[in-house]
Amino acid sequence: MMNRTVKRIIWWGVMLLALILYPWLFGIYYTNVFVTFAIFALYAVSYNLLLGFTGLFSFGHAMFFGAGAYATALALAHIEGCPLLVALLFGFLGAAVLALLLTPIVARLAHSAFAMLHLAFSMLMYTLALKLRGITGGEDGIGGFPIPPFHIPGVVSVDMTDPLNFYYFAIAVLGGSLWIAWFLTKTPFGQIIVSVRDNDKRVDYLGFRVPQTKAVIYVLACGFAGIAGSVYAMFQNLISAAALSIAHSFSPIVMTMVGGVASFFGPIWGAAIFAVIEELTTRYTERVQLVEGLILIIVVLFFPGGFMHMFWLVKAKWLGFTKGKGFGVIKEKLFAKRSEKKATEDDS
Amino acid sequence: MDATTAMYVAQGIHGLAYGMVLFLVASGLTLIFGMMGILNIAHTAFFMLSAYFCYQVVVWTGSFWLGLLIAPVATALVGVLVERFLLRRIHALGLLFELTLTIGVMFVIMEGVKVFWGTENLPLAVPPLLEGLVNIGGMEYPIYRLFIIGLSAVILGFLAFILYKTRLGMVVRAAVADADMVNALGINVPLLFMFVFGVGTWLAGLAGVAIAPILTVFPGLADQMGMDAFIVVIVGGFGSLGGALMVAIIAGFLSSYGVQFVSQLAPVLMFLFMAVVLAIKPTGFFGERE
Numbered sequence: 020m021m022n023r024t025v026k027r028i029i030w031w032g033v034m035l036l037a038l039i040l041y042p043w044l045f046g047i048y049y050t051n052v053f054v055t056f057a058i059f060a061l062y063a064v065s066y067n068l069l070l071g072f073t074g075l076f077s078f079g080h081a082m083f084f085g086a087g088a089y090a091t092a093l094a095l096a097h098i099e100g101c102p103l104l105v106a107l108l109f110g111f112l113g114a115a116v117l118a119l120l121l122t123p124i125v126a127r128l129a130h131s132a133f134a135m136l137h138l139a140f141s142m143l144m145y146t147l148a149l150k151l152r153g154i155t156g157g158e159d160g161i162g163g164f165p166i167p168p169f170h171i172p173g174v175v176s177v178d179m180t181d182p183l184n185f186y187y188f189a190i191a192v193l194g195g196s197l198w199i200a201w202f203l204t205k206t207p208f209g210q211i212i213v214s215v216r217d218n219d220k221r222v223d224y225l226g227f228r229v230p231q232t233k234a235v236i237y238v239l240a241c242g243f244a245g246i247a248g249s250v251y252a253m254f255q256n257l258i259s260a261a262a263l264s265i266a267h268s269f270s271p272i273v274m275t276m277v278g279g280v281a282s283f284f285g286p287i288w289g290a291a292i293f294a295v296i297e298e299l300t301t302r303y304t305e306r307v308q309l310v311e312g313l314i315l316i317i318v319v320l321f322f323p324g325g326f327m328h329m330f331w332l333v334k335a336k337w338l339g340f341t342k343g344k345g346f347g348v349i350k351e352k353l354f355a356k357r358s359e360k361k362a363t364e365d366d367s
Numbered sequence: 368m369d370a371t372t373a374m375y376v377a378q379g380i381h382g383l384a385y386g387m388v389l390f391l392v393a394s395g396l397t398l399i400f401g402m403m404g405i406l407n408i409a410h411t412a413f414f415m416l417s418a419y420f421c422y423q424v425v426v427w428t429g430s431f432w433l434g435l436l437i438a439p440v441a442t443a444l445v446g447v448l449v450e451r452f453l454l455r456r457i458h459a460l461g462l463l464f465e466l467t468l469t470i471g472v473m474f475v476i477m478e479g480v481k482v483f484w485g486t487e488n489l490p491l492a493v494p495p496l497l498e499g500l501v502n503i504g505g506m507e508y509p510i511y512r513l514f515i516i517g518l519s520a521v522i523l524g525f526l527a528f529i530l531y532k533t534r535l536g537m538v539v540r541a542a543v544a545d546a547d548m549v550n551a552l553g554i555n556v557p558l559l560f561m562f563v564f565g566v567g568t569w570l571a572g573l574a575g576v577a578i579a580p581i582l583t584v585f586p587g588l589a590d591q592m593g594m595d596a597f598i599v600v601i602v603g604g605f606g607s608l609g610g611a612l613m614v615a616i617i618a619g620f621l622s623s624y625g626v627q628f629v630s631q632l633a634p635v636l637m638f639l640f641m642a643v644v645l646a647i648k649p650t651g652f653f654g655e656r657e
Contacts, residue, residue: 076463124646131406131462132649135601139645142594143638150631265594269470276467306482312474316453319468323460 038190042183050186051254056294057193058251059274063286064200065243066271071280072204073236074216076134079141080244080271083114085148085263087245088252089155090114095253096164103167103179103253107192110249111242118241122234141268148260160259179253189250196246201283203239212236273311277318279327288326376506378623384512386619387519388574392596393603393611394526395570401543401606402563404462405454408469410571411593412476417442417572418579418588419480422489431494431580439572446568450561458560473589481586489584515577522573523612530608539563543606595622598641604654614652 042050062084069075090113091106101109125136148155155161169177169188177184203209211232214222223229252258261267270293271286278289293311300310322329396410420441421434428434449472457464493511500507530536542549542559550556575588582588599618603610618637625633644651 128649131605132645136642136645136649138597139601139638139641142598143635143642146634146638150635265590272467273470276464280463306478308474309478309482312471312478315471315474316468319464319471320453320456323457323464 038194039187042186047182050182052294052298054186054189054250054254056290057190058247058254059270059294060287060290061193061196061200061250062244062247063271063274063278063290064197064283065240065247067275067280067283067286068200068204068212068236068240068243070272070275071282071285072209072216073212073233073240075233075237076130077137077268078134078265079137079139079144079268080241081263081265081267082137082141082144083118083241083244084248084251084267085144085258085260086117087111087114087248088258088262089148089161089248090245091249092161092164092252092258093154095166096161101167103169103188106167106253107246107249110252111245114245114248115238115242118238122237126230126234126237138265138268141263142265145260145263145265148263155260158260160257160261162257162259164256166253166256185254189254192246192250196243197287200243204283208232208235273315275325277315277325279325279330281324282327285325285327288330292326373506374627377508378627379620380508380512380516382619382621382623383616384515384619385622386616387516388578389592389595389599389618390612390615391519391522391574391577392571392592393599393615394523394608395567395574396596397600397603397606397608397611398570399564399567400600402539402546403454403458403560405465405469406462407567408466409449409473409476410469410567411589411596412473413442413446413568414571414575414592414596415586415589416445416476416480417575418491418584419484419489420572421576421579422484422491422584425491431492435573435576438576439569442572442575443565443569447561447565450564454564455557455560477586477589484584486586491579491584493580511580518573518577522570526608595637598637600651602641602644602651604651607651607653610651610653 041053045053062080065083066077066080069077069080087110091110094101094106094109121140125133128136149157151157166179166185168179169175169184177188179185179188204213211222211227215227215229215232219229222232248258248262251262274289274293275286276289277292278287279285292314296310296314297307300307304310318325324331392411392414396407399405399407399410417438420438421431424434424437425431453468453472454465457468497511497514499510501510501513502508528536530539538549538554538559542554542556546556549559574592578588578592582591595618599611599614603612603614617640621636621640622633625636629636
């Protein structure tokens with residue numbers, strides 16, 4: 020027991036040290052690449068809270084990312100002297116409130132109806148962002164808003180236009196959000212959402228309120244996407260309607276599938292894999308999506324559990340460990356044959 | 368006939384032509400979903416691919432008619448290959464994996480097209496026979512749009528005939544209801560799936576060729592039509608041909624009259640329509656399965 024705690028502390032210490040030293044080791048260009056990766060990691064993880072943990076499949080997650088980004092950009096552009104953390108809070112609230120408004124409709128749905136309604140709403144948001152030029156700036160978007168310093172009165176004031184300082188701020192915010200999301204999945208509530216995915220009728224019989232549970236995790240997951248969008252808007256100092264597009268809704272799906280849908284850390288790996296691919300392929304070709312598409316096809320065909328699945332298999336083979344909890348989940352829940360699945364649904 | 372009526376009728380024809388092309392794309396999509404349970408995200412990529420094939424045929428032979436014949440068949444061939452070698456292998460894993468795979472296929476087709484043909488707009492001329500306007504009852508109609516309406520109507524009739532009057536159609540409808548049972552009765556369901564997927568992509572290809580002279584051939588073609596086609600299938604109800612036809616025509620009129628009366632809001636109208644319908648009935652107008 021003691022040994023395990025010590026091991027864990029050392030592991031976290033090494034991770035933290037690596038994150039702190041990263042900008043000095045790799046220079047400012049790769050620091051910015053890392054911030055982009057971290058933003059998409061949080062975005063994909065927030066998506067997987069819905070897909071992998073609650074079993075809600077959405078086609079319109081970009082709308083919450085965009086809502087957070089636009090809320091932050093609008094706050095910074097229009098409120099004189101808006102503090103940094105307040106702008107961040109606006110990002111979170113922008114997405115969470117939008118999610119809250121949608122819950123009365125979407126919390127009762129599941130499967131493709133849920134996915135399709137999100138497609139409709141996100142396309143509605145996208146067209147609205149293009150058309151309401153007075154507020155959103157249309158295709159050009161909102162850009163050039165001031166980035167305030169990180170300011171605690173009487174204690175510290177750090178200039179956020181410096182990329183190095185912004186790196187630490189972004190990593191703290193995104194890492195913190197990831198940790199909260201991870202912690203959430205370990206709480207009793209985190210167990211309930213998983214059981215809603217596995218068998219929502221039984222959860223209902225046990226006396227838990229299924230739509231309300233779905234609504235809570237939905238609002239939280241969308242809030243996390245809003246935080247990712249908020250940091251993205253500050254990082255780019257620009258937000259345009261492209262952040263709301265359907266292609267942007269696909270990217271967390273793709274990252275989650277490539278990383279591993281049944282694991283919390285899978286989407287982070289997926290985001291990392293795509294960051295590396297983008298970095299490498301842009302040097303040789305403009306057709307990054309061609310490579311991404313091919314990788315997606317190969318992963319789905321040969322490693323349906325994604326990177327984490329592969330990781331577990333290798334671990335099991337070479338180190339003699341058991342295959343891990345996650346593998347069983349993938350196998351039972353996601354790989355089940357249609358007819359078997361239908362049968363279990365009929366039973367319940 | 369006065370000018371106002373003429374304007375209404377002209378917009379109506381535009382709307383109907385657009386709606387019929389939408390129906391061609393949507394019918395393939397809804398057929399594939401109803402039969403195989405696959406939400407084919409790559410469907411509109413096939414639609415675009417066919418327009419490029421047609422352009423290539425016209426460049427080689429100079430005949431639009433040959434393009435209309437060959438391009439959809441070539442597209443269907445690509446579709447059959449995708450079904451046989453990619454989708455069939457993961458069919459047992461369920462909807463999510465099939466859907467993700469079609470996203471991958473969409474990426475590959477949309478980017479592959481840019482590799483071969485570049486990113487600029489490629490013009491495709493309307494064949495001489497269908498150029499200009501025709502005068503019916505004191506009104507002038509563009510012939511090409513009437514041709515599109517006619518072509519789609521013929522395809523619709525043909526589809527309905529196959530589905531409801533032949534043995535093949537009966538088997539297809541039975542497989543929609545319960546594929547496992549049909550398989551147990553000794554019918555080669557995987558082959559049937561491949562055939563349906565081919566027909567679905569052929570329909571998308573036909574629509575792609577039909578719309579190409581109006582919109583020109585460019586990589587964004589799939590986005591422009593694609594979203595509308597998805598909305599038509601979703602609102603009409605997955606797997607329902609009649610629903611797709613009804614909503615496609617409503618969508619056509621919404622877009623043509625919407626531009627005329629509330630031009631600012633026209634693109635939003637369609638999504639608003641969809642959001643309202645789905646909020647009330649999540650399976651769409653005629654949809655049964657979720």
